[in-house]
Amino acid sequence: MPRDALMDFDAALEKYEPVLGFEVHVELSTATKMFSDAPNPATGDDAEAAGPNTAITPVDLGLPGSLPVVNETAVRYSISLGLALGCRIAESSRFARKNYFYPDLAKNYQISQYDEPIAFEGEVEVELEDGTVVRVPIERAHMEEDAGKLTHVGGATGRIHGAEYSLVDYNRAGVPLVEIVTKPIYGTAERAPEVGRAYVGAIREIVRGLGISQARMERGNLRCDANVSLRPRGAEKLGTRTETKNVNSLRSVERAVRYEIRRQAAILDGGGTITQETRHWHEDRGETSAGRPKSDADDYRYFPEPDLLPVEPSAELIEELRAALPEAPAVRRRRLKADWGFTDEEFRDVANSGLLVEVAETVAAGAAPAQARKWWTGEIARIANARTTDPAGLISPVHVSEIVAMVENGELTDRLARQVVEAVIDGEGSPAEVVTTRGLQVVSDDSALTAAIDAALAEQPDVLAKIRDGKVQAAGAIIGAVMKQMRGQADAARVRELILERAQS
């Protein structure tokens, strides 16, 4: 595949103004699906656990005679989300059929909303790394159902190109979704990639705060399509846009927006035109590739869903849900910063890594704020970086808090705890299970430590004399030898104490 020509980012911004738009799909964590009483796989810990085609009913397969019925909890969640996005809630909202022939849905249409979405005209406050606030205008948030998953068989790369056939699992078909669509976002200039990342991060923070979605991007609970177009600086008319799909981490949102700006600028600068199309983001190659030409909305032949009745939320229901909204993220940030006692820099470090929710949940699970921050922005972020993914979602806050507690109780040293973190991330079980199976407990048995100290002193008999002469740092050699013998599973501070006691006896 030919590499795209790219213009230098700064040069591109000198000539063109990027205009952004985002469509974010949020899988709701209801007990059942949007229109059927099948269990919702997006709610469990492991959507794959039950095996393919196990979470389906005749409604999800669109079998003759089956009828969809709206999940009340999904409607309540959608209204809450609409309110949290600052939207107006429709007095009357209805579903529509979006017709397309592709086997990810068995009915040949997706039940969505078209002309009467549940929520519309909102605004989200987004905070950038340096504290700048950008207001992102929201066009609408509508309810719909997710589609099934296709596995392409026979292609060299597992993608559809070259595939001989596809296998379909309808477990995800019918999972409740809210699609949040922004209006065009103007004036972001060179900060466009950063605004994209911060916006999706803000949506993630909002839905997690509401407790209506697991919002794990790596599992597809929250998915982002990024629209980018360029127009010459000072021009009125919008340029042709592309819609980049499959942008499934905060980091990818930033990279994909930056890539599209550079790619489109190179085409426009060479006198070419942008093709209106969907593009796919490839995390591994850090580039986008052309997908299908974008269908006109006409081709979906939307029409009101005859099987479902309109949803008309009462003013009482809307006010009840409004009253139950959690703090807005901006307010929450100010409160957390005060509660945790972090400096500006420490707090920004957490917020900019997209780890506010993780640290808050780790603290709620019992860890000290400083410890929660240290582990998330330290070891966990390091592992995430090495694996080019986001730290959020790698490990559960409860597990991190358990590991912090083990270090505080002296069951683990920092070094052992880092091994436990990595093993938990690799799916070896809970921290307690990893400690047991790998035999990582700190040796706190003084007699075992004393034996190791004696052995080390026998090799370096002059050390005790040096310590007695006031050269306490000489103990380091013995501590090192003991740690080596204990394969790191000794508490260095305790070993030091025991050596000093020995020197005084």
Place this chain on the structure above:
Amino acid sequence: MSEITPDLVRHLAGLARIALSDAEIQRLTGELGQIVDSVAKVSEVATADVPATSHPIPLTNVFRDDVPGPTLSPAAALAGAPEAESDRFKVSAILGEEQ
């Protein structure tokens, strides 16, 4: 007269993934045109004071409690599938149409 043209029928057939011969396209252009014209007659009697309606029943807010019910077994789900493999429905590869 309706706006149904042979090109529109060809386009719709493409969207619906139905292969039509030229003779079928000619026949359907006429038939679909007649259907559209017949339905359009409704517009002639609908005056400005008749609101558009998608549901003839005056009911709203019919909801279901969020409680899981029985599901199909994979075998039952796949019973009507022309082809299946590894508990999944097997379908032809369709290029370039990922939604």
